C-alpha cells in the first residue's frame with residue numbers, strides 16, 4: 566500500500582480506511598492509545614486532492630455560494646489544497662456545541678438581524694466543508710455535542726439554538742476512539758454509531774513492526790543491543806496477552822522503555838544491559854497497566870515478578886555479556 570506511509574504496518578486497517586474514504590463514508594477509527602490512529606487520520610489530509618472552491622471561510626462551492634461573504638461577492642474561486650480542508654478537533658468534556666458549530670454575534674445580530682448569515686460566527690466544523698473533519702477522542706465529548714454533530718451529518722447544515730443556520734457542512738468525518746478508556750467517556754449512541762463505519766486498529770501486528778516504530782520515534786542515549794531490545798519489546802508485547810491485565814501497555818510504553826533504559830545506561834557510561842531495563846521498568850510501565858481487582862497485587866510487584874519470570878525464560882536477558 567502506498568497510502569498512509571507514516572504508519573508502520575497495519576495493512577488491513579489501511580485498506581479498510583482507503584475503501585471507506587473512496588466511498589466517501591464517515592469513519593471511526595477505534596483502537597488503543599499509541600497505535601497510530603491520529604497519524605493515520607493526518608495522512609488522510611495529504612491524500613485529499615486540491616479543489617476549486619470559494620476562498621471564503623466556508624469553502625463554498627463556486628456554483629452554490631451560500632455564505633454572507635460569497636453572497637456579497639467578497640470572495641472568489643481559488644485552488645484550495647487538501648491540507649487547508651482538514652480540520653482537527655480535540656474531543657474533551659468541555660467542548661461545547663458553540664465551539665464546534667459557531668455562535669450568533671449579538672452586535673451583528675442587532676445590525677443585520679438575528680437569523681442573518683452575517684450575524685453568525687462559524688465554528689470549526691465549517692472550515693472542513695468539502696474536506697475532512699477529524700475528531701480525536703470522540704467518546705470524550707458530551708452527549709449534547711454528539712447530537713449536534715449527528716444533525717449536521719444527516720442534514721448537511723446546522724441548527725444553533727433556535728436558529729437554523731443553513732450553511733453547508735459537507736465533509737468526510739473521521740473520528741477516533743479508545744475502547745479501553747473508561748474515565749470521562751460517553752457511550753456513543755446506537756443512532757450515532759449507525760452513521761459510521763468502524764475501522765479497528767490494534768497493537769502492531771508483529772515484533773518487527775513494533776521495533777520499527779521504536780526505532781522511528783525513540784531517542785537513543787546509549788547503544789541498545791538488538792537482542793536485548795527484541796527481548797524487552799517481546800516482554801511488553803507479552804503483557805498485552807496477560808489475562809491478569811485489564812489495561813495493557815501501549816506502543817508508547819515500548820518507546821518509553823527504550824528511551825529510559827538507554828538514558829540510564831548513558832548515566833552510567835555503558836551500553837544498555839538488562840539491569841538498565843529492570844531499573845526503569847516500574848517507572849515506565851506501572852501506571853500504564855491495570856490489574857484485575859482479583860489479582861490483589863500492586864502493579865509494581867506484578868511487573869517485578871513478571872519480568873523476573875520472563876528474564877529466566879529468555880537467554881537474551883539472563884545471559885552473560887549484556
Ligand SMILES: [Zn+2]
Pocket residue numbers: 619621622623624625630631632633634635636640
Ligand atoms: Zn462562501
